Amino acid sequence: MGFPQIIALTVYAAFVTWEMLGPNFYLSKPVIAGLFAGAVMGDVATGLFIGGTLQLMVLGVGTYGGSSIPDYMSGALIGTAFAVTTGSTEIGLAVAVPVGLLLVQCDILGRFCNTAFQNMADAGAEEKNWRKVELGCLLGTIPWCLSRAIPVFLCLALGQDVVASLAAAAPEWLLNGFKCVSGMLPAVGIAILLHFMPLNRFWPYALLGFVLAAYLNVPMLGVALVGLAFAAVKYYEFTQQKPAVAAVAASTEGGTIDDDE
Structure with a gap:
């Protein structure tokens, strides 16, 4: 994986996080993120497969009330990159799912850091300093974007060689377990969707x-x-x-x- 590809995926993660807070063109959907990652990595079919599989996991899930949910957008970016570099969609999915779950903590951290800027905006509102309100809201997007960009960059820059080595040394029973888990993901996603229908x-x-x-x-x-x-x-x-x-x-x-x- 080249450095320009890592930068492109990192910038996408940051931009999409900002886009979720504003225009919201649904670029944060895992299937769209997988498509973009597949285009960057030169394998659109794999990107659509990884992103589409992860999309089934979030069809019936929403961030209502400001709750944090698994970040399968970042998982799609990282999973697609690893799937293309290792040549195994099972490995890509096996990496994408735990990444999406772990990045919930980064989302909470980003929201926590955003509180300081929102307090600045509240103070500006009390002072009727609208420039301060705007600045607080704009600066508040920075920790939110970094909560996705930094983990994606670190995983892609530091983890690809490790993942490739583990994939080469992985025993057959472990790979079969990955295949079984990846096959269950669509069923779990459909079950979540049916629960809310x-x-x-x-x-x-x-x-x-x-x-x-x-x-x-x-x-x-x-x-x-x-x-x-x-x-x-x-x-x-x-x-x-x-x-x-x-x-x-x-x-x-x-x-x-x-x-x-």
Whole structure:
């Protein structure tokens, strides 16, 4: 792995962290990070595989209330880089998952350091010094960005040789264990997603998707298009119900409806 590639992935980690706090173009999604890392490393297919697998882990997870969740964006960057350099997606996933979990602590540290700048912004608000408020908010993004950029840089700059050596010396049973774990990740991600979905209302659609994929061997894109069609039908029904309800409410507002009309 060349130094320009390490810098590119580090800059991406920092930029995406800032982007999450502002514009939010969803560049922080693991599948997008994996795509970028794959393009930088010269293997887009591997990047999409690593990022897509990690994406399944966060489909039903959100940072509600400022909570910290596993940083699988950074995990996708590091996992893709290691997967390409070692030639094993199993090794890449085996590295990406614990990295994503460990970086939760870095996220907490970044938030903690950000408190000092937010206190400065609060003081500026009390003083009606709006320049100070802006400066506090802008400077507060620095520790947040560094909480991702520094670990990514260190892992890529210092860990790649170690990971490559471990991969070469790893016994067969350990590699088989990595394969088993990496195969379970999509199932775990889907289970998390199903836990948050209102299946008590929409279980027939989930069952239909399972039949299409498992028994009829319909590609994932085909299953997604079928789901899009059903979603469009439900949306149309929902939008048509609103005018009807509004019309009934308007007609009954002044009294009862005349049966002769």
